[in-house]
Amino acid sequence: MSASPVLPDEPSPFSPEVLADPWHHYRRLREQAPVYRDPLTGIYFISSYRAVDEAVKNWEVFSNRFGVALAGGEEATAAAASGMPDVGDEGYPPVDTMLTADPPEQKRFRSLIAKAFSARRVNALSDRVKAIANELADGFANDGHVELVSRFSQPLPLTVIAEQLGAPAKDLHLFRQWTDGFLMQLGGMADEAGHKEAQRLIREFQVYFAARLEERRTDPHDDIISDIVHAKVDGERPLNVAEMLSILQQLLVAGNETTASAISEGIWLLMQNPDQLELVQQEPDRIPKLVEEVLRMASPTANMWRVAKETTELEGVEIPAGSMCMLRFAAADRDPAVFPDPDRFDITRENAHEHLAFGLGVHVCPGGPLARKEMVNGFETLLSRFDGFELDSTAPAPTHRPNVLLWGFDSMPIKFRARA
Numbered sequence: 001m002s003a004s005p006v007l008p009d010e011p012s013p014f015s016p017e018v019l020a021d022p023w024h025h026y027r028r029l030r031e032q033a034p035v036y037r038d039p040l041t042g043i044y045f046i047s048s049y050r051a052v053d054e055a056v057k058n059w060e061v062f063s064n065r066f067g068v069a070l071a072g073g074e075e076a077t078a079a080a081a082s083g084m085p086d087v088g089d090e091g092y093p094p095v096d097t098m099l100t101a102d103p104p105e106q107k108r109f110r111s112l113i114a115k116a117f118s119a120r121r122v123n124a125l126s127d128r129v130k131a132i133a134n135e136l137a138d139g140f141a142n143d144g145h146v147e148l149v150s151r152f153s154q155p156l157p158l159t160v161i162a163e164q165l166g167a168p169a170k171d172l173h174l175f176r177q178w179t180d181g182f183l184m185q186l187g188g189m190a191d192e193a194g195h196k197e198a199q200r201l202i203r204e205f206q207v208y209f210a211a212r213l214e215e216r217r218t219d220p221h222d223d224i225i226s227d228i229v230h231a232k233v234d235g236e237r238p239l240n241v242a243e244m245l246s247i248l249q250q251l252l253v254a255g256n257e258t259t260a261s262a263i264s265e266g267i268w269l270l271m272q273n274p275d276q277l278e279l280v281q282q283e284p285d286r287i288p289k290l291v292e293e294v295l296r297m298a299s300p301t302a303n304m305w306r307v308a309k310e311t312t313e314l315e316g317v318e319i320p321a322g323s324m325c326m327l328r329f330a331a332a333d334r335d336p337a338v339f340p341d342p343d344r345f346d347i348t349r350e351n352a353h354e355h356l357a358f359g360l361g362v363h364v365c366p367g368g369p370l371a372r373k374e375m376v377n378g379f380e381t382l383l384s385r386f387d388g389f390e391l392d393s394t395a396p397a398p399t400h401r402p403n404v405l406l407w408g409f410d411s412m413p414i415k416f417r418a419r420a
């Protein structure tokens, strides 16, 4: 076992230039130090496919209980919790459910939400997802140009999940604000003012959804929020409100930003690769393969936290107990050891589906089937109704938001022609 290699000229993984364009950084680390300790923060960055695959399957050592550390440590979490009433108008104490829990608790929560994400429920949503995609496209079909992120990629998954969580369309703008609050917290880069603002937004979200949960408790519908309120397996107690809110919070963030990013990245990749665009427009049966290649290339959940529960070794490098680690799914998905010529966008790639964009092991994304459906229907709608896609050079060039965990465009102004 040895210490992590030192890469003297390597910029901080949190620096604005790396956040804006992380791909060179991913490649350098993957090649030179697949397990790399950032000297400034002490965080271990895990970048090769093999190392990510090993760590993600070893949940006994690489724990998901990172919520406390990100909220500012034990003291900050205790202070936040003690300042909050247990139940009430002001807020609910934070609880670790799926993403920030380990088995066996995490498994219990997952089994309770399994019905909400079953194949039956996702298939039942099919017509509605298609209808929403078409309604959104109707809104700009005659304009010849559109800012795709705000008019299509974001509202598609947002409307699907909002309907499933019992929220009316007029409240969609609130979902966006709350998502920003959660992202601020999850990114681990917020200063004190940022933490406070995130807390405020999270409480606003809690008050709103506590009311929706109560509505569904007394008046169940055929939707995900009703499944969650009434979830109970094999004599288990039902979820309490704080647990349900924690789950809804994850669905909101995980379900919106990631899928929206994947749709925008897909159109971007097709515009950059006109031969692939032509191929999929001529042979729309290839759209499911397109979806896998987009997920591999974009890896919208680019990175995710872990905490080493004990001193361990990965790729020959010692990781001391208590270390914060970051799994770099996006770097692993461009590892040439698994994906030859990894930076080439190729919708005929045989093993694209082996990507780690949805993670793997106990935390593997439960929303994968829903995200895939939204992507398939989103691409089908755009590609069947429009062609001549190109960047709108009269608008500011698209940029990615500087978030260390979630990779995605802030905006993407494009031009297109309606197909005859």
Ligand code: HEM
Pocket (backbone or CB within 6 Å): 056, 064, 098, 099, 100, 106, 110, 161, 250, 251, 252, 254, 255, 256, 258, 259, 262, 299, 300, 301, 304, 329, 356, 357, 358, 359, 360, 362, 363, 364, 365, 366, 367, 368, 370, 371
């Ligand atoms: C393209 C879209 C998506 C991507 C790339 C994505 C990616 C991921 C990844 C990588 C993980 C594993 C995190 C880890 O190992 O710690 C995860 C977990 C999760 N995802 Fe997704 N996701 C997407 C869409 C969705 C959707 C649509 C939903 C639900 C509406 C969702 C809900 C969740 C939840 C609840 C977890 C936590 C599961 C657990 O820890 O047991 N995701 N997602």
